[in-house]
Amino acid sequence: MSDSLPNKVFAAITAIGGYIPQNKRTNFDLEQVCDTSDEWIVKRTGIKERRILEEELATSDMAVRAIQDLATQFGKNIHDVDALLVATSTPDMPMPATANIIAEKLGLNNVWAFDMNAACSGFLYALDMGASLVETRRYKNVLIVGADNISTYVDMQDRSTNILFGDGAGVVWLEPSEEGGVIDAYLQSNGSGRAFLNIEAGGSLYPVDENTPLTDKRYLKQDGKTVFKHAVQSMSDACMNVLQRNNLTIDDVNWLVPHQANQRIIDAVGRSINIAEGKTLSNIEYLGNTIAATIPLCIWENLKQIKTGDLVMLTAFGAGFSWGASLFRWMI
Incomplete structure (x- = not known):
């Protein structure tokens, strides 16, 4: 043996x-x-x-x-x-x-x-x-x-x-x-942001019934300014954390695929981590924010650009707050 x-x-x-x-x-x-x-x-x-x-x-x-x-x-x-x-x-x-x-x-x-x-x-x-x-x-x-x-x-x-x-x-x-x-992923979460981005009704705290006001807790609510600030900082920090612990620099990354929340957030993250122009993929213009679907849909729509062996970084930020980044080698 x-x-x-x-x-x-x-x-x-x-x-x-x-x-x-x-x-x-x-x-x-x-x-x-x-x-x-x-x-x-x-x-x-x-x-x-x-x-x-x-x-x-x-x-x-x-x-x-x-x-x-x-x-x-x-x-x-x-x-x-x-x-x-x-x-x-x-x-x-x-x-x-x-x-x-x-x-x-x-x-x-x-x-x-x-x-x-x-x-x-x-x-x-x-x-x-x-x-x-x-x-x-x-x-x-x-x-x-x-x-x-x-x-x-x-x-x-x-x-x-x-x-x-x-x-x-x-x-x-x-x-x-x-x-x-x-290759690696850095994922974080805390409960500090639940008041700034949420859907309150539908769970055990606020069950949906005939007494739930249509314009109150059933709908998605967001404090845009607070979410914007935390999103840019958290996504940028997560990207740099993954790179540092793998002894890489942003120049090693071929493509950044960020969560498609807002083009201004996407641009701000790119500037913060200093990724070269043209390396950030986006499809938000015609799809908007599709929550958990944004990153795979963005890759799917840009398949012709990504080549075998490319180093791809993903990053996202969401309710909770939750956030993170991951890194992988494209093998298709």
């Missing part, structure tokens, strides 16, 4: 898929329902339109279509999946987990599936957990989904939120690789 240790296993992204609804909510549409303008929205957010899911559909439907897109584009057999992690703040229902519903819709009968909610940081959290499952060799084919039907929780009269959010789903497939993959 050999005493040598097995080679290190990385969790590599080997396929990616996405889905965005066809219905659009443009800035012109918002001008008709509240006191705002296209110029005001674009100047403050960089967003021109966002996608809105049909009323009869739910988060699981978008996730299923994203997974089917992945399988078609990369020739994957969905029945090889042995773990399914779904990052979402907008589950189909409080229970069962949306991951269970997705599994049933895909015909996966014996898969380890569950949801996790870290708001806009959810995809990073799920990616790190999925990578750990692969690195321990306990699972070989892991799907990481980021999906949110956040438009359901947007008050159309609230221009602090209705201009920002749209719906969508993105997914990556993780497999073991000895060549490269996820």
